[in-house]
Amino acid sequence: MHHGGNGGAGRQRRERHPVDVQGTVAEGFEPVRDAFVRNFRERGERGAAVAVHRHGHKVVDLWAGTRDVDGHEPWAVDTAQIVRSVTKGVASAVVLLLHQRGQIDLDAPVGTYWPEFKAAGKDRVLVRHLLSHRGGLPVLDHPLTPERALDGVSGPAAMAAQAPAWAPGTDHGYHPQSFSWLIAELVRRVTGRTIGRWVAEEIARPLGLDFWIGLPPEEAHRVGRIGKLPELQGHPGVTLRPKRSVADAYRDPGSLTRRAFGVIDPLPDENGSAYRAAELPASNGISTARAVARFYASLIGPVDGGPRLFAPATLTLARTEESAGPDRVLMVPTRFSLGFMLHGAACPLLGPGSFGYPGRGGSLGFADPESGVSFGYVTNGLRGGVTADIRGQAMIRAVRSAL
Numbered sequence: 001m002h003h004g005g006n007g008g009a010g011r012q013r014r015e016r017h018p019v020d021v022q023g024t025v026a027e028g029f030e031p032v033r034d035a036f037v038r039n040f041r042e043r044g045e046r047g048a049a050v051a052v053h054r055h056g057h058k059v060v061d062l063w064a065g066t067r068d069v070d071g072h073e074p075w076a077v078d079t080a081q082i083v084r085s086v087t088k089g090v091a092s093a094v095v096l097l098l099h100q101r102g103q104i105d106l107d108a109p110v111g112t113y114w115p116e117f118k119a120a121g122k123d124r125v126l127v128r129h130l131l132s133h134r135g136g137l138p139v140l141d142h143p144l145t146p147e148r149a150l151d152g153v154s155g156p157a158a159m160a161a162q163a164p165a166w167a168p169g170t171d172h173g174y175h176p177q178s179f180s181w182l183i184a185e186l187v188r189r190v191t192g193r194t195i196g197r198w199v200a201e202e203i204a205r206p207l208g209l210d211f212w213i214g215l216p217p218e219e220a221h222r223v224g225r226i227g228k229l230p231e232l233q234g235h236p237g238v239t240l241r242p243k244r245s246v247a248d249a250y251r252d253p254g255s256l257t258r259r260a261f262g263v264i265d266p267l268p269d270e271n272g273s274a275y276r277a278a279e280l281p282a283s284n285g286i287s288t289a290r291a292v293a294r295f296y297a298s299l300i301g302p303v304d305g306g307p308r309l310f311a312p313a314t315l316t317l318a319r320t321e322e323s324a325g326p327d328r329v330l331m332v333p334t335r336f337s338l339g340f341m342l343h344g345a346a347c348p349l350l351g352p353g354s355f356g357y358p359g360r361g362g363s364l365g366f367a368d369p370e371s372g373v374s375f376g377y378v379t380n381g382l383r384g385g386v387t388a389d390i391r392g393q394a395m396i397r398a399v400r401s402a403l
Contacts, residue, residue: 019064026059028402035398036062039391044229047075048379049289050395053297055372056304061290069227069380080210080222080288081378082270084359087213087285090295091183092131092339094198100314103190113189120163129168130182131339132322136164138175138260138329146268150278155181165256172336173256173328177263180282196279206307207298209291214279223286225271229381246331260329292376296356296367319355330386347387350396364392371403
């Protein structure tokens with residue numbers, strides 16, 4: 001293992017842009033460290049970590065910058081951050097594991113487990129529709145205040161009363177926030193446990209993961225502040241203007257896009273203790289990069305001799321396409337399996353068999369069974385994109401070159 005240094009650039013550049021990279025890189029994976037350093041030098045990164053496993057063994061474990069996007073305290077070995085929609089991958093794994101254990105039938109109506117959900121024409125929404133963003137429920141007619149969104153009760157009640165925006169099962173559209181209440185309530189009805197508790201007891205503890213949905217107060221000191229980074233101007237490979245149709249959809253208050261991202265209004269303070277302590281499995285997981293990579297490694301094989309989470313049949317479900325084509329919410333073509341975003345133009349991952357979840361603004365986690373690679377990237381600096389941040393993409397290219 002090589003220990004992280006300054007990325008081997010010339011002394012002049014190093015003095016202008018010092019990047020104190022900590023951690024280790026296995027021989028052959030130095031390109032990932034180089035890309036990580038360039039994210040700080042050229043792409044405005046403030047604080048981040050990246051981890052890569054191959055065949056269940058750690059080959060990259062790096063961190064640099066500051067713990068808070070607006071601070072000076074260095075990112076530490078155990079610094080964790082909110083990872084936004086990367087959380088959806090862990091939440092989806094809970095449902096697939098419950099299916100693997102015979103506790104959930106993916107082809108059953110959601111109302112089988114949650115009778116109130118059958119209201120407003122939702123009796124034919126199946127569990128598989130929730131996992132593949134086909135349920136037609138990305139929006140709420142009456143958005144929730146942050147207080148109600150976080151209370152664990154109002155969100156599921158609102159989803160139970162909501163009529164679908166399209167005929168369930170006929171089309172797909174990303175459920176950026178409503179996914180939280182749909183999945184959390186399904187898990188609670190089936191197991192009697194909150195999803196945060198289930199993840200803690202059945203996934204995080206057995207695998208030794210620093211990952212939480214619902215941050216315990218005693219871990220709060222480890223979590224950095226996230227915030228927006230300035231957008232890059234004129235950087236090669238950056239499309240500064242999204243397609244007009246996409247930009248228009250985000251601006252139009254009546255569009256499914258704008259309404260789906262606005263089901264909590266006003267937006268909650270993601271750095272606040274109330275938000276971090278709540279259980280929103282679509283958006284507020286808190287994790288290290290190491291935990292994200294190790295989680296995905298455990299889906300495709302044993303990690304350091306530990307447990308493998310997914311049986312082969314479950315892994316097949318996690319990577320088999322269920323939804324593809326123009327996304328009614330994101331307005332670009334997306335691909336989803338039962339529970340994961342799949343490699344495609346909107347979300348390029350390592351290869352055609354890769355599956356995972358990007359977090360809006362930057363963070364990313366995925367597995368690639370063909371190469372045995374799992375990947376976790378966590379950042380405190382958020383950019384505008386939803387699915388394909390330039391920093392994560394640069395490191396994916398570096399992993400590909402290392403293979």
